[in-house]
Amino acid sequence: MSDFISIKKRSHYCGALRASEVDQNVVLMGWAHRRRDHGGIVFVDLRDREGLVQVVFNPDICPEAHLEAQKIRSEFVLAVEGKVRRRPAGMENPTLKTGEVEVMVSELAILSEAKTPPFSLDADTDLSENIRLKYRYIDLRRPEIQKYLLLRNRVAAEARRYFQDAGFIEVETPFLTKSTPEGARDYLVPSRINKGMFYALPQSPQLFKQLLMISGFDRYYQIVKCFRDEDLRADRQPEFTQIDVEMSFISVDDIISVMEGLMAEVFKNCLGRDLSLPFPRLSYFDALDHYGKDNPDTRFSMEIRDLTDIFRDTGFEVIREVIDNGGVLKAILVKDNKRLSRKDLDGIRDYIATYDAKVSAWARINPEGWTSTIFKYLKAEEVQKVNDAMDAHEGDLIVFAADTLKTIREVLGNLRLQLAKKLDLIDPNQFAFAWITEFPLFEYSDTEKRYVSTHHPFTSPVMEDLPLLRSDPGRVRARAYDLVLNGSEIGGGSIRIHQQKVQSLIFQALGLGDEEVRLKFGYFLDALEYGTPPHGGIAFGLDRMIMIMSGAESIRDVIAFPKTQKATCLLTDAPTKVSIEQLMELSLKIA
RNA sequence: GGGGUCGUAGUUAAGCUGGUUAUAACGCCGGCCUGUCACGCCGGAGGCCGUGGGUUCGAGUCCCAUCGGCCCCGCCA
Numbered sequence: 001m002s003d004f005i006s007i008k009k010r011s012h013y014c015g016a017l018r019a020s021e022v023d024q025n026v027v028l029m030g031w032a033h034r035r036r037d038h039g040g041i042v043f044v045d046l047r048d049r050e051g052l053v054q055v056v057f058n059p060d061i062c063p064e065a066h067l068e069a070q071k072i073r074s075e076f077v078l079a080v081e082g083k084v085r086r087r088p089a090g091m092e093n094p095t096l097k098t099g100e101v102e103v104m105v106s107e108l109a110i111l112s113e114a115k116t117p118p119f120s121l122d123a124d125t126d127l128s129e130n131i132r133l134k135y136r137y138i139d140l141r142r143p144e145i146q147k148y149l150l151l152r153n154r155v156a157a158e159a160r161r162y163f164q165d166a167g168f169i170e171v172e173t174p175f176l177t178k179s180t181p182e183g184a185r186d187y188l189v190p191s192r193i194n195k196g197m198f199y200a201l202p203q204s205p206q207l208f209k210q211l212l213m214i215s216g217f218d219r220y221y222q223i224v225k226c227f228r229d230e231d232l233r234a235d236r237q238p239e240f241t242q243i244d245v246e247m248s249f250i251s252v253d254d255i256i257s258v259m260e261g262l263m264a265e266v267f268k269n270c271l272g273r274d275l276s277l278p279f280p281r282l283s284y285f286d287a288l289d290h291y292g293k294d295n296p297d298t299r300f301s302m303e304i305r306d307l308t309d310i311f312r313d314t315g316f317e318v319i320r321e322v323i324d325n326g327g328v329l330k331a332i333l334v335k336d337n338k339r340l341s342r343k344d345l346d347g348i349r350d351y352i353a354t355y356d357a358k359v360s361a362w363a364r365i366n367p368e369g370w371t372s373t374i375f376k377y378l379k380a381e382e383v384q385k386v387n388d389a390m391d392a393h394e395g396d397l398i399v400f401a402a403d404t405l406k407t408i409r410e411v412l413g414n415l416r417l418q419l420a421k422k423l424d425l426i427d428p429n430q431f432a433f434a435w436i437t438e439f440p441l442f443e444y445s446d447t448e449k450r451y452v453s454t455h456h457p458f459t460s461p462v463m464e465d466l467p468l469l470r471s472d473p474g475r476v477r478a479r480a481y482d483l484v485l486n487g488s489e490i491g492g493g494s495i496r497i498h499q500q501k502v503q504s505l506i507f508q509a510l511g512l513g514d515e516e517v518r519l520k521f522g523y524f525l526d527a528l529e530y531g532t533p534p535h536g537g538i539a540f541g542l543d544r545m546i547m548i549m550s551g552a553e554s555i556r557d558v559i560a561f562p563k564t565q566k567a568t569c570l571l572t573d574a575p576t577k578v579s580i581e582q583l584m585e586l587s588l589k590i591a
Numbered sequence: 592g593g594g595g596u597c598g599u600a601g602u603u604a605a606g607c608u609g610g611u612u613a614u615a616a617c618g619c620c621g622g623c624c625u626g627u628c629a630c631g632c633c634g635g636a637g638g639c640c641g642u643g644g645g646u647u648c649g650a651g652u653c654c655c656a657u658c659g660g661c662c663c664c665g666c667c668a
Contacts, residue, residue: 035628041627119601229667456668554661
């Protein structure tokens with residue numbers, strides 16, 4: 001039986017057989033998905049990455065194979081030879097792509113026996129992730145998981161083709177590189193040859209791709225792993241893949257249009273979906289103002305509206321106090337409030353309360369006014385103005401919250417998403433892209449008590465804002481842009497600083513000392529002085545893109561061998577302790 | 592670092608207010624079956640109730656700790 005492979009070659013994928021192959025003699029290899037033994041006749045569903053086909057062991061055709069087929073169990077690896085035939089009338093299985101045909105086996109070889117798998121490969125059972133990840137190689141046999149990786153492969157291939165056709169050059173950059181301050185925590189790699197020294201795994205190839213621009217490569221791309229030692233989420237893994245891009249002699253609009261072209265081709269060729277170009281653009285300020293977030297889900301409206309001015313002189317003390325202290329009152333409108341029960345509304349108030357917002361209230365609109373705990377404190381004129389401002393009509397619901405601008409954006413931004421899910425306002429088949437532009441260059445960090453880069457320290461400011469760098473750093477705008485898809489940031493980039501003087505000013509504004517800058521970025525500042533073209537770029541999170549394109553619930557589903565939330569690998573058991581010898585070789589001691 | 596949630600047979604789950612021998616489905620093993628496709632029928636095996644401690648006459652169930660999966664906040668240039 002072990003001769004089978006050396007004598008015979010596979011002729012078809014199991015899942016590829018169709019009526020057009022009828023009467024052909026075929027050789028198939030695959031896994032026994034299921035056996036149905038009728039005593040006199042045995043059916044086996046043979047599975048490979050392309051799908052399932054029914055193979056039939058009939059003692060009238062081959063008694064030896066029929067006898068051998070008794071031994072077949074789930075996930076045995078089989079080779080069969082036989083003739084494809086149209087199934088007898090009435091025996092077709094329309095749920096299988098191969099359901100019109102079956103293979104009458106004339107020879108069977110069991111290539112590999114298999115232990116009973118630890119879980120069913122059927123789609124219908126929910127499996128816990130710990131067992132799936134421990135036996136990931138079996139989990140990956142399931143067609144619904146393979147589907148994700150097959151899509152991922154197509155997207156990557158399509159992206160490569162797109163960039164190659166557009167004159168981009170793929171260049172690899174180092175994984176063993178230099179630790180950088182700013183940004184995420186680095187993964188460190190100790191150096192054996194240079195004792196006490198460490199490499200860092202790149203958080204992104206940022207500086208290398210800029211150096212490639214300085215080197216004159218002009219248009220670069222790379223599909224590359226990046227590493228960030230931060231806590232995990234449903235859409236975050238410590239190692240993840242970026243489609244990384246950089247271009248010289250370009251404007252923001254040039255980059256945006258090249259990337260819109262990429263998205264259009266990828267969605268067309270991988271999902272058969274036509275995207276309408278160009279994507280809408282929204283300033284950072286407008287995004288926060290209308291949606292409370294810089295990654296707005298624009299698949300539904302329900303925008304946040306500001307009512308502060310209406311209540312500036314209100315007699316309702318609680319609200320006026322918030323406004324007098326520089327706070328705001330904002331609201332969102334829910335159409336058709338009957339879909340929310342009294343319990344739901346209490347839930348909304350409780351939810352807002354978790355943010356410690358000073359004011360939270362709701363109002364059902366009816367002909368006599370509002371059903372609301374705050375109705376009696378308001379003047380008729382105020383109620384009317386609110387109704388007008390919110391476009392509220394009978395049967396609608398208004399949800400209010402008042403506190404600081406930052407809190408209210410957060411509260412209503414999140415509430416907007418929760419309500420949309422609850423009310424089923426989100427069309428799961430829609431892809432809503434939006435560019436977010438005009439980010440602030442810096443954000444004040446409460447933990448570090450200084451300004452930090454919103455994007456990264458190599459982002460070019462809008463030149464006319466340069467004078468603000470000293471006086472009011474928080475107001476300096478960046479030439480940066482994010483691409484948001486269905487409320488998820490899938491890419492971000494910027495025009496970079498190409499003048500050493502400007503770069504030094506930025507480091508100053510970030511409160512980085514000359515010596516530290518020299519130590520960390522000296523090589524890069526030097527490079528900037530040797531003829532740097534104006535340049536800029538972007539990076540896309542490939543994992544997140546695939547997750548959204550495929551409708552996967554977790555980023556882990558689109559990664560072949562992902563980490564758990566504690567950043568461990570249940571399959572390999574990494575990370576593990578290492579021997580004392582390994583540590584000594586690296587001059588390391590565990591504290 | 593913090594909050595929440597889950598952990599019972601190979602798998603997915605049930606197990607009420609603490610009370611006799613811990614249930615079910617699927618899977619697994621044996622037998623029968625020549626047109627099934629989640630095949631069917633008959634029979635059978637299978638448990639450290641995550642782990643450790645406590646309360647109690649008695650703990651899967653209550654309490655504490657701990658380990659692990661997942662979700663969230665912080666964090667993620």
